[in-house]
Amino acid sequence: MDFSIRAANVDDCKDIARMLMELAEYEKVTDKVKISQKDLEQDGFSKNPFFHGIVAEVPEQHKTKEGHTKIGYALYFYSYSSWVGRAIYMEDLYVMPEFRGKGIGKALMSKVAQLGLAAGCRQLNFTVVDWNKSSLDFYFSQGCFDFTDKMGYHVMHCEGEELERLAQP
Amino acid sequence: MDFSIRAANVDDCKDIARMLMELAEYEKVTDKVKISQKDLEQDGFSKNPFFHGIVAEVPEQHKTKEGHTKIGYALYFYSYSSWVGRAIYMEDLYVMPEFRGKGIGKALMSKVAQLGLAAGCRQLNFTVVDWNKSSLDFYFSQGCFDFTDKMGYHVMHCEGEELERLAQP
Numbered sequence: 001m002d003f004s005i006r007a008a009n010v011d012d013c014k015d016i017a018r019m020l021m022e023l024a025e026y027e028k029v030t031d032k033v034k035i036s037q038k039d040l041e042q043d044g045f046s047k048n049p050f051f052h053g054i055v056a057e058v059p060e061q062h063k064t065k066e067g068h069t070k071i072g073y074a075l076y077f078y079s080y081s082s083w084v085g086r087a088i089y090m091e092d093l094y095v096m097p098e099f100r101g102k103g104i105g106k107a108l109m110s111k112v113a114q115l116g117l118a119a120g121c122r123q124l125n126f127t128v129v130d131w132n133k134s135s136l137d138f139y140f141s142q143g144c145f146d147f148t149d150k151m152g153y154h155v156m157h158c159e160g161e162e163l164e165r166l167a168q169p
Numbered sequence: 170m171d172f173s174i175r176a177a178n179v180d181d182c183k184d185i186a187r188m189l190m191e192l193a194e195y196e197k198v199t200d201k202v203k204i205s206q207k208d209l210e211q212d213g214f215s216k217n218p219f220f221h222g223i224v225a226e227v228p229e230q231h232k233t234k235e236g237h238t239k240i241g242y243a244l245y246f247y248s249y250s251s252w253v254g255r256a257i258y259m260e261d262l263y264v265m266p267e268f269r270g271k272g273i274g275k276a277l278m279s280k281v282a283q284l285g286l287a288a289g290c291r292q293l294n295f296t297v298v299d300w301n302k303s304s305l306d307f308y309f310s311q312g313c314f315d316f317t318d319k320m321g322y323h324v325m326h327c328e329g330e331e332l333e334r335l336a337q338p
Contacts, residue, residue, distance in 0.1 A: 020251050024251075035251065050256075083198070085212055086212055086219050091250065091251055113336035116332070117332065122328055125327075127324055127325060130321040142327065143331025145325070146324070147323075152298045154316075154324075155323075157292055157293070167285075167286050
């Protein structure tokens, strides 16, 4: 199947918000998603954006029955490792179920890797849930390694009231 | 003990590089550290910096026997969560051993939280190694939670030849 991958622009936020929620449904975490199309527009497409995105599109003849031609996306931002320096972080990688198995996810991830290398990054980072075996297998097949298992690294979060309290001097 | 916390500037990179290596020695990963003072200068203090930093300083009368007054630091960058939106990531938090237990680490982390909230971030993220019980206890005492244990999130990396290969279309 033909598909193309290009940089996301502000007009893609409606589709990204839709797919972001599809991904959350797949992960059974829709109750945790607090962001909207408007947040994506403001946070990704204003001055000093907090993230960047790419979208995968199929031609009109392959559109879904709901009429969607934007059928996959990745969000990423530049980050830093105090070991290897410049790094790129892939926050989301998603392809709609009916378009999986056609190399679109690989192409999206490859594009993120290209963008990272072009910016001088020496590492691509992301997180994955341990129950998502098909994704884990895919990532391992691409030469990725699990720092949680290998080095004992754990992902920590602080948010809400705890974050407010932490910010008190 | 008096101490102050301020934004890092390019002249702090020598001390940050020194402390970054002290942290790596503590974690027994000095062989993994590929970055230098020059990298820090270029990556943190050019246009579109990949990270920001803060340093903790003590007055001259408390300097170390080697003459150091910059005795702690944190590196951070802005990131994005597809669940909660704007986020801040704390890459490193370090206080020299002889200055621990005086609230300097808490003050550095608190400053990162303040900077995040001021930029509209709703989440502070970081990683910690599971064998570092004293740090884990400190983070838990500050209301942080472990996404690896709670949600099964694993930290994944891709670098070196694997990253180059992934970037091939």
